[in-house]
Amino acid sequence: MKNAYELLEERFGRLGRLEGAIEILQWDTQTMMPKGSVEGRGEQLATLRVIAHELLSDPQLDDLFAKAETLSLDGWQSANLYEMRQAWRHSNALPADLVVAISKATAACGMAWRTARKEDNFAALKPHLEEVFNLVRRQGECKSAALGLTPYNALLDEYEPGVTTDIIDGLFDDLAAFLPDFIDEVLAVQQAAPSILPLKGDFSTERQRTLGLKMMGVLGFDFDRGRLDVSHHPFCGGSFGDVRITTRYSEESFAESLMGVLHETGHALYELGRPKPWAFQPVGVSRSMGTHESQSLLMEMQACRSREFITFVAPQLREAFGSNGEAWAEENLYRYYTKVERGLIRVDADEVTYPAHVIMRYRMERALVSGDLQVADLPGAWRDAMKEMIGIDVPNDRDGCMQDIHWIEGIVGYFPTYTLGALIAAQLFEAAKEANGDILPSISRGDFKPLLGWLRENIHQWGRRYTVDELLNRATGKSLDASIFRDHLKARYLPKER
């Protein structure tokens, strides 16, 4: 006879496998599915999601949770039970009519957004976005009641459990005070330097794909347990032990695809390192969106834009694209990969300006949820924030407050995780280098084993066994600290001896 905890493991094991199947179908939708199959695939996915929702939100689980909590459980089991109960609370927090209303409102808002953005017509978007934020506010209130958190923290909890606005405010205020002047300084240094030589070569898809696969292998990707394919929006998907990343190729330049592949490989290595005994249980999945982003940014930004990596990759690039000359020398490539620009678009931003984009979105979405900011005032607030944070004038709403899809889809509480990821990445990389002096020298030889070993040991294998704060304290000896990221930026962009 199974006890309450074992019954819960059985239920959540079924749910985990079902979610894995959904992930593979979503990957297929983006990479393989013929375009005429959208409708049927939508119905398949909706059916699987309804079945998953029924498995998770079952009211009978509440009794099992209560019984399981009286049992003697080990650390992993207790953490697993906690994650089960939190998932169940999230799943039951919203009344069915609100779920339907959000689904309809975000679908309508998405339709309106595609046209309004193209036509730079914020007025056409406004009523839809107002409706979405009305419902997001109701969502925040329902989740607040279910989770015992403030409404915004309750929304945030879906993406970054255990982290609250108190923590984020401390970190982001620090960065917000630092970044505007720092950006000015970095640009002054870069403008005084010789200009970057343009990179020219044969950037055929096949050559880029060959290089991408090679670099995935260098970072430690296991091709017996994953793939690389093409999709319009690059992502890391798949399921446990079958991790699939995507990229897209432009034959004009190899840069976006290569850095994208390195970024997604960082995500993939995290997924491939999840604890196997807990593969299909809530405690076995990645810790949070910020933690996930830390793994991609650690690879892309910390490791693969380091001088050491450029030393390793420069001859590889020359060989891959049959190129040569001064433009392909290490120094020019390094400057190319660490160039900073004031730009309008978040997804095109470099690592220095990116946090500024995120901080202003975080502050605005909090104000939109609390009611301190009205949707009608968003375009003006956007212009002011861009001027203040990044020092740039916003010429239109298309490339201003209408550029991102998150709010359109009702996703609020996600934006801060990008920059939490950047801060975590800097802190982990710093600790890893201190723990093992061979990590950077190895990277310059194309050997990522010491780095990956440290990440496996300190992050990947733990799933959700610990909170983000516990993970950081165990791995780095302290809680998240913005000064490490600041110091990283200063060392890379304002070097003392150059």
Add this chain to the structure above:
Amino acid sequence: MKNAYELLEERFGRLGRLEGAIEILQWDTQTMMPKGSVEGRGEQLATLRVIAHELLSDPQLDDLFAKAETLSLDGWQSANLYEMRQAWRHSNALPADLVVAISKATAACGMAWRTARKEDNFAALKPHLEEVFNLVRRQGECKSAALGLTPYNALLDEYEPGVTTDIIDGLFDDLAAFLPDFIDEVLAVQQAAPSILPLKGDFSTERQRTLGLKMMGVLGFDFDRGRLDVSHHPFCGGSFGDVRITTRYSEESFAESLMGVLHETGHALYELGRPKPWAFQPVGVSRSMGTHESQSLLMEMQACRSREFITFVAPQLREAFGSNGEAWAEENLYRYYTKVERGLIRVDADEVTYPAHVIMRYRMERALVSGDLQVADLPGAWRDAMKEMIGIDVPNDRDGCMQDIHWIEGIVGYFPTYTLGALIAAQLFEAAKEANGDILPSISRGDFKPLLGWLRENIHQWGRRYTVDELLNRATGKSLDASIFRDHLKARYLPKER
């Protein structure tokens, strides 16, 4: 408030979508999945199948069936309700312990088979195959009780509902009396003719793939609703409106891949023509395995080995492979594609000898189920049957009674559907040509629209609305008649005026 029939449609609609998702995951397993993901994928698929089984075998459905049968339903709804109830009966026929026992025994038998076949050691396979047939007999008895059919007919009903041994015996006895002498005659004619010139050219995978895609388009495949990929065993899979066929390439010869693609395209066109309003309901799926095979054989054997198709395809082949000369002339290609041989292996057989392979398997599996034949006596029975039906000596069991995987996997009642398909194909093609005199001339111009139109009208759009016998009577004016297939073979292989 939904009535009983509407509730059933809802349930089976969910099941149909879930089964579509399973089909896509199975396709992925064969084509895209990295090899290290076998275990996790197995668990995902097992979970989805358990959920599907629970949806289908729910005892509460019995009451809904009874209530729905008192309602006033239209023809499609009545046929749908009948199919639902039959599916439920099949699903509930077997006790859980028997399902588990079959699953274990076939897994063990499969393991033993891989080694025993390689080592030509029937003795090592024998105890496993005996156990499988013991369980198949129990399965037949359980299904017999549930469906009110004889045990073998009850097994057959899963693959070819509505068709019984009485019908098959009549058809197969006719062919069995005809084939041995006919094979002798055909071989005498072919041996008297000039020998077939070998086909040489650049059979690179890329050239073969390009030709295959072109020919799929010629037959009427819609690439917005399907794909062509590579797998070890070619198949037609996918789900409604997303039909995916596979092939494999040998750079030694283009023949297997091309004819395989045409065959699978026949299956795919059937799937693409299923009735959209019933896409996810039991009445909306293909009629039977024999009907499905008729669609692939109609394309591959009837249409695409006709003189008219060879006339069309000969210049296409020369262009595709940069070849020329007498070997690539129409006459040699036609003889190449209609060559008959006495062979040991069913899957390599031509359309003349193939039915002989099937008939002997059908007779043997019936005798194995009834107990008239013992597994121990299979190798001898196989040698006798091959000698009698195909006139060939069997040198070993590897290429004799151990060549097929069907019985190893406990699949009994499937073999006859291959030849039922060949007979249905001949009868449909004959009726189509009579109904529309432009069908054959169009094929010689590479225009399959008249043929596809007739198949859509007479077969594809009907799903399971009618039985096989009703479909044939509506489409051809008579029940299945082996003489039409015989006449086809005579006309193609013993032409009067050549």
